Amino acid sequence: MLICNQMVVDQIQIHDEDDATDLLFRALADPIRRDILRRAHEGRLSVSALAREHPISVTAMQKHVAVLERAELVSKHRVGRESIVQTETDALDRARSALDRLEADWRDRIERMEQILETDKGDN
Amino acid sequence: MPVTDVRKDFDALTMTITAEFEADAERLWELWADPRQLERWWSPPSHSSTFVEHELTPGARTTYFMTGPDGEKHHGRWLVEEVERPHRLHMTDDVVDDEGKPEDGGPTGMTVTIAEADGTATMSIETHFADRVSMEQTIEIGFEQGMTEMVNQVDPLLGAAKA
Numbered sequence: 468m469l470i471c472n473q474m475v476v477d478q479i480q481i482h483d484e485d486d487a488t489d490l491l492f493r494a495l496a497d498p499i500r501r502d503i504l505r506r507a508h509e510g511r512l513s514v515s516a517l518a519r520e521h522p523i524s525v526t527a528m529q530k531h532v533a534v535l536e537r538a539e540l541v542s543k544h545r546v547g548r549e550s551i552v553q554t555e556t557d558a559l560d561r562a563r564s565a566l567d568r569l570e571a572d573w574r575d576r577i578e579r580m581e582q583i584l585e586t587d588k589g590d591n
Numbered sequence: 592m593p594v595t596d597v598r599k600d601f602d603a604l605t606m607t608i609t610a611e612f613e614a615d616a617e618r619l620w621e622l623w624a625d626p627r628q629l630e631r632w633w634s635p636p637s638h639s640s641t642f643v644e645h646e647l648t649p650g651a652r653t654t655y656f657m658t659g660p661d662g663e664k665h666h667g668r669w670l671v672e673e674v675e676r677p678h679r680l681h682m683t684d685d686v687v688d689d690e691g692k693p694e695d696g697g698p699t700g701m702t703v704t705i706a707e708a709d710g711t712a713t714m715s716i717e718t719h720f721a722d723r724v725s726m727e728q729t730i731e732i733g734f735e736q737g738m739t740e741m742v743n744q745v746d747p748l749l750g751a752a753k754a
Binding site: 565566567569570572573574575576577578579580581583584 | 593594597599604606608610612613614618619622628631632633635714716718720
């Protein structure tokens, strides 16, 4: 999972004709980049901090982050000398995803309530 | 499907879900009142819930934790505010750290209303985020779970393809 191949990074080429889906799948098709998405959702880690999590150089990490940026999966902003990486979502999307998640959680809970009522009825 | 209605207000940050059950109001109330029954439905099948303290009395604190597949624990705490057996229950839900101290962000409110007619009981659950901070917490927990789940599914597929 953490083994990196410098050549793989160097071989990454993004062509103008690639559509968004291609960019997305290409971005996700690498274990290091999937690990960056896992780590960057809180927006606290810099490119160099992310590089320290893997046996790769800061330059190699910059290339990985650039691939994720083109797929619009992460954004970068500067804090002092550091470049902070954050998984990309806008405010409305976040409100939507919070309420969607609550809905999904409660639908599941209601289904489990239903099952409990059924099971207990059977026991009587 | 027992769910009959879902309403979401993106400005007020509320979500209300309504479901019908073939049961009486008292039976539905027991799903909330009895900690052993709560443990059977509160967490997803991947996790187990343990309700340490739980009593539906105004001012009472509920403490619980969920244990994940890797043994990690997520702690939660409710404050029971209004109790009108078997029709209405209002509580607030705090995300707390390992030592039981509340994390940043106001508590999420939960209001349960139960009505009964002709052998069918209707339960509505309204959840209300106190502020954007508590909403963000919910998303982060959810996002992390969702992303981990997705990534874990993708990992072996791509690993196998490469081999």
